[in-house]
Amino acid sequence: MERYWKAEEERAMKAKTNPSLKRVLLKVFGLEFMMYGIVLAISEAIRIAQPLALGQLIAFYVPGQNQITPEEAYWYAAVLYYVP
Numbered sequence: 001m002e003r004y005w006k007a008e009e010e011r012a013m014k015a016k017t018n019p020s021l022k023r024v025l026l027k028v029f030g031l032e033f034m035m036y037g038i039v040l041a042i043s044e045a046i047r048i049a050q051p052l053a054l055g056q057l058i059a060f061y062v063p064g065q066n067q068i069t070p071e072e073a074y075w076y077a078a079v080l081y082y083v084p
Contacts, residue, residue: 053079
């Protein structure tokens with residue numbers, strides 16, 4: 001991190017601005033935080049998908065329904081089973 005800070009100080013001196021700690025932190029940890037963000041976004045999407053899949057699976061068993069095919073019901077059950 002010290003190496004990036006020194007480079008930021010040099011850049012700031014050339015541009016005649018103040019060095020930016022935020023810029024250094026993004027260079028050092030940006031990719032790592034971006035990967036954590038992607039994983040978190042996927043887990044939240046899964047968390048939303050489970051209740052929706054459960055609702056559709058329950059709707060499949062309503063007497064007289066003909067909108068959800070058995071193949072779709074299998075997919076909804078798979079979402080409930082395979083997603084933690």
